[in-house]
Amino acid sequence: MQVNSEQTSVAADAPPAGPGTAGPPPVGPSTAAGAAVVVGLSAGDAEKAAALRKMKTVALALLVGMAVVFTLAYAFQKEYPWLEYVRAAAEGGMVGALADWFAVTALFKYPMGLKIPHTAIIPRRKDQIGASLSDFVETNFLSEQVVQEKLASIDIARKAGTWLSGPGGAERVAKEGAVLIRGAFTVLNDDDVQAVIExxxxxxxxxxxxxxxxxxxxxxxxxxxxxxxxxxxxxxxxxxxxxxxxxxxxxxxxxxxxxxxxxxxxxxxxxxxxxxxxxxxxxxxxxxxxxxxxxxxxxxxxxxxxxxxxxxxxxxxxxxxxxxxGDPEVRELASRTWGTIKNALLGAVEDPDSELTQRFKSAVRDFGSRLVNDDELAGKVNAWIGDAAGYLVTTYRSDIAGVISDTVARWDAEETSQKIELQVGKDLQYIRINGTVVGALAGLVIFTVAHLLFG
Structure with a gap:
């Protein structure tokens, strides 16, 4: 996977040199040095990438602004002593901005290419992160009690009954059922079915x-x-x-x-x-x-x-x-039986006004009304769904959660870092912004206290 140097300079080996160079790692090759074309992004990911670039630009602008203020205040503080307070605030802001840039960058790669301990955390430890996330999901989300309590609060039976008894519910079920029947008849081999009947x-x-x-x-x-x-x-x-x-x-x-x-x-x-x-x-x-x-x-x-x-x-x-x-009669009986069933069902599902389809829709609507109005039936259905979900979670929770660790393990380390940065990088830029502001305030307070105490 090629990563354009201009796009990734903020999160790479050194702090950004100027606005316009920040951006998320591309998900595709660049067409020329310094002019990357990001491909393969969904509409949502493209919005996140734009927001990430914007926030990096803001954080960079604050750092550059603090450097400019610091330079000017340092140059003229002898002529204007009050600029010492401005210089201290700018100095603290730069320290806070650089420290938080280092902290954010260390999550995704080695800052300035230096293999400092406990940096590039995500690329180096992606498998452990995936396993930990898998264990977290399995323990806290895929427990029988959590799933059953959630299903009980939803009251699936009545929601399903309202939909089934309402306009369009039975028609949708009949339509999907017709597709399922046609697909089944397409897959099934007539000779095999006749052999089973025989x-x-x-x-x-x-x-x-x-x-x-x-x-x-x-x-x-x-x-x-x-x-x-x-x-x-x-x-x-x-x-x-x-x-x-x-x-x-x-x-x-x-x-x-x-x-x-x-x-x-x-x-x-x-x-x-x-x-x-x-x-x-x-x-x-x-x-x-x-x-x-x-x-x-x-x-x-x-x-x-x-x-x-x-x-x-x-x-x-x-x-x-x-x-x-005898044998011929049995084979003929099996053939006639399957042929009759197949033709009757196909004819019924092809005609939305057939008696079988109408009866099926009526039965679906009636069942939906019973789910809404019959407390005992709704309770039984909810209990059955809860028990079934609890059994599935208890039996297959490790397999379900294992999808997370297995998927992360298959990802390339750099690609994993890029994916995660695209999802959370915008919020992490606020750490840089806050660090700049808090550092400036801290620098101002420290200098003021020291000036008052030690003159």
Missing amino acids: GMVRKHLLTPPWGPPVGRMAERIFADGHHHKLVDLLVDRTADWVDANHAAVNRLVSDRSPLWVPSFVDDLVGDKVYLELAKFVHAVQQDQDHQVRRAIDTYLAELAKDLQHDPVMIERAEGIKAQIL
């Missing part, structure tokens, strides 16, 4: 035997009588069919009778069979305690038990499962 189907749907869980569920259904409506429906449909198909019953009877039986006999037998069949079906339909119904109940109850305990029935159920969901 694996989940096999693990949770195909690997466990179907018989016992189906049997337990059916047993509860049959025990509660929920199947009776289905039985009623089947009986009603059978009765309707019988009522509407007298001729079909007669035809079935005639088709199965011997050829030598006269047709009128077939008709008589067919009518008799139809009447008995209709009578039987209507009896089952009207009598809720009919023996057929009881037989159905008994059969279904036994079927439910067999599905749970009979190895043969369980094996049959497994065979049916294998026929329904």
